[in-house]
Amino acid sequence: MKLSAIAALVLPASVAITTLGATPxxxxxxxxxxxxxxTRNELNYTVSNTQSTDWVYxxxxxxxxxxxxITDNRRKTLSYATGAPQFAYDSSNNPYFLSLGVGGTAFFxxxxxxxxxxxxxxTTDGNKSRQSDYNEQVDxxxxxxxxxxxxNALTTRLEDNTIWTLLGDVKNITDGAYNNRYGATxxxxxxxxxxxxxxxxxxxxxxxxxxxxxxxxxxxxxVKGVSQSVPEPASILGLLAFGAFGVSSTLKGxxxxxx
Numbered sequence: 192m193k194l195s196a197i198a199a200l201v202l203p204a205s206v207a208i209t210t211l212g213a214t215p216x217x218x219x220x221x222x223x224x225x226x227x228x229x230t231r232n233e234l235n236y237t238v239s240n241t242q243s244t245d246w247v248y249x250x251x252x253x254x255x256x257x258x259x260x261i262t263d264n265r266r267k268t269l270s271y272a273t274g275a276p277q278f279a280y281d282s283s284n285n286p287y288f289l290s291l292g293v294g295g296t297a298f299f300x301x302x303x304x305x306x307x308x309x310x311x312x313x314t315t316d317g318n319k320s321r322q323s324d325y326n327e328q329v330d331x332x333x334x335x336x337x338x339x340x341x342x343n344a345l346t347t348r349l350e351d352n353t354i355w356t357l358l359g360d361v362k363n364i365t366d367g368a369y370n371n372r373y374g375a376t377x378x379x380x381x382x383x384x385x386x387x388x389x390x391x392x393x394x395x396x397x398x399x400x401x402x403x404x405x406x407x408x409x410x411x412x413x414v415k416g417v418s419q420s421v422p423e424p425a426s427i428l429g430l431l432a433f434g435a436f437g438v439s440s441t442l443k444g445x446x447x448x449x450x
Contacts (some may be wrong), residue, residue, distance in 0.1 A: 218321065237378050240360060240371040247416035249299040250373040254346050258292025260405040266290035272297065272409040273425050276312040276374070288314040291329070291396040291406040298349045303412050304388040308415035311361050311394075315369035327398035328362040328371045329407045331377050336390040339402040352362070355393055356384060357365050363407065374411070388417065 252269035261267060265286050272289035291297055315325050332355040337348050348354065361368055361375050369377035379385050392414065396406040 196436070203267055213319060237380060238359070238366045240367050240373045240375060240383070241380070242373045243308075243413075243415060245302060245340070245415050245417075246413040247301050247305060248275055248411060248413045250302040251300045252289065252299040253300055253349060254296060255289070255291070255297040256350075257290075258295030258406050259400065260403060261290050261292045261295075261375045262405065263283065264289075266405065267407070269297075271301070272300075274411065276411040286314075288408045288410045290408050291394060293396055293398050293400045293404055293406045295396045297394050297409065298346075299392045299412055301310050301392070301416075302389065304336060304390055305414035305416050307358055307384055307387065307389060308376060309357075309358065309361075309378075309392055310376040310413040311368045311376040312374040312410040312412070313363040313368040314410045315363055322361050325404070326362070326364055327396070327404065327407045328360050329396055331358045332356060332393040332395070333358060333389040334391040334393065335388070349391060349393070356389075360397060374413070387427055389414075 237402065250273060255267070255269055257267060261288065263272045266289065268286075269289060271287050276288050293351050309331050311329070311331075314426065315327075334349070334356070337345060337354075342350050349368070357378050358379050361370040361374075361377050366375035392412065394407065394412075397406055398406050
């Protein structure tokens with residue numbers, strides 16, 4: 192999408208994000224304009240605007256096969272989509288978001304496993320009354336942990352479409368991803384995956400290639416983290432065996448003391 196130049200750290204009301212307290216931590220204190228909550232029901236997922244205390248933000252954008260329409264290379268800075276939501280521009284007019292480009296793709300790692308519940312914040316210039324030229328959307332996919340793979344080997348693996356599960360799509364305007372303080376959260380309703388754990392997210396831009404757009408602009412992305420990891424079966428058996436040994440040793444000690 193086209194974004195007008197902003198000389199100072201001032202945002203239009205449509206992209207303003209307010210401070211949420213401890214979660215998430217946001218840069219500065221921009222003005223927030225309240226908007227109605229938007230929920231869209233689909234066959235296997237929902238998109239809604241709610242705050243979560245379990246948000247875990249992306250720690251790394253691994254690679255991004257960019258799409259078309261990006262004229263400012265600063266918008267290709269992968270790190271701009273990591274961490275908590277922030278101002279769209281700094282005082283020097285540097286953008287703080289990652290443009291996917293029309294048809295582009297980005298992969299995200301969160302450093303931990305998570306449930307299939309993804310929240311997106313998108314940057315869009317203008318205001319809600321004139322958004323017809325800026326309708327943009329992404330398909331959201333998840334993938335499980337890929338073990339010890341790293342570097343180029345991990346990148347190659349993430350480019351394999353067979354490892355990904357599609358959750359659904361998020362629209363910047365319809366779903367409020369561009370102007371809701373809590374972003375737009377997509378959540379699986381498919382019982383076969385709703386309680387599964389994943390490690391990576393893939394976003395694929397599905398915006399129309401018209402009007403000089405540069406695709407969905409990712410300000411931030413978060414997942415629903417799990418409070419603690421579930422021990423492997425072997426670990427559980429080891430703990431049980433250790434516990435049984437401890438009980439046995441205690442009983443033997445008591446019997447010897449009683450003699």
